Amino acid sequence: xxxxxxxxxxxxxxxxxxxxxxxxxxxxxxxxxxxxxxxxxxxxxxxxxxxxxxxxxxxxxxxxxxxxxxxxxxxxxxxxxxxxxxxxxxxxxxxxxxxxxxxxxxxxxxx
Amino acid sequence: xxxxxxxxxxxxxxxxxxxxxxxxxxxxxxxxxxxxxxxxxxxxxxxxxxxxxxxxxxxxxxxxxxxxxxxxxxxxxxxxxxxxxxxxxxxxxxxxxxxxxxxxxxxxxxxxx
Numbered sequence: 001x002x003x004x005x006x007x008x009x010x011x012x013x014x015x016x017x018x019x020x021x022x023x024x025x026x027x028x029x030x031x032x033x034x035x036x037x038x039x040x041x042x043x044x045x046x047x048x049x050x051x052x053x054x055x056x057x058x059x060x061x062x063x064x065x066x067x068x069x070x071x072x073x074x075x076x077x078x079x080x081x082x083x084x085x086x087x088x089x090x091x092x093x094x095x096x097x098x099x100x101x102x103x104x105x106x107x108x109x110x111x
Numbered sequence: 112x113x114x115x116x117x118x119x120x121x122x123x124x125x126x127x128x129x130x131x132x133x134x135x136x137x138x139x140x141x142x143x144x145x146x147x148x149x150x151x152x153x154x155x156x157x158x159x160x161x162x163x164x165x166x167x168x169x170x171x172x173x174x175x176x177x178x179x180x181x182x183x184x185x186x187x188x189x190x191x192x193x194x195x196x197x198x199x200x201x202x203x204x205x206x207x208x209x210x211x212x213x214x215x216x217x218x219x220x221x222x223x224x
Contacts, residue, residue, distance in 0.1 A: 004153065032211060043115070043201050043215030044154070089153060093211050097142065097161070098169070101153030 003027045004092050006102035014110050019077040021105050023090030026071065030092040034099065035064060035075045038087045047088075048075070085109045114138045115216035117202050123222045130189040132219050134202030143185040144203040144213065145169075145177060154201065160185055161207065192223040
């Protein structure tokens with residue numbers, strides 16, 4: 001039973017345009033959501049997070065939106081840059097220790 | 112210098128062998144975690160430790176054991192490796208405060224033949 005789903009295995013976006021990565025979850029007890037970025041041969045690195053009491057969090061080019069009624073969150077990257085090409089993981093937490101992870105979306109930024 | 116280090120980075124072993132993966136951190140975090148990642152899947156929690164005397168099983172602990180030798184060191188053992196334990200293994204750390212951002216090591220690629 002996948003509690004966190006990233007339904008797009010890959011996404012290709014033109015440099016300079018907006019990248020939108022999506023994540024759906026099923027557990028209404030999740031109270032904290034995180035996005036991680038992973039380059040090949042490296043561990044995941046924390047990108048941005050959002051608490052369930054908010055619907056938006058912004059950090060530079062990265063914005064995460066949370067729609068609790070739809071159990072959906074998205075990560076917007078504007079503008080997309082070549083260095084953004086990576087695998088992006090969505091993760092959710094209900095207990096302040098265990099993260100439940102999506103399968104990841106590979107983002108490819110085309111020049 | 113990396114804050115979370117893992118050794119070895121790559122390991123090939125045979126079925127039935129005992130394997131130990133090591134993790135060290137200089138972040139001063141209390142909490143440490145071991146995950147595995149299989150192709151096309153997210154990370155799955157194997158074990159976690161909130162401090163040296165507190166070790167807990169995660170989602171997929173069968174076939175694995177851990178040891179928290181010090182606040183900075185957390186090792187993962189496969190007592191008798193089997194081929195379906197072939198995966199990428201990550202160690203992570205976090206503080207005990209809210210937010211639960213976890214900081215990851217570079218990973219160990221383990222192949223069991």
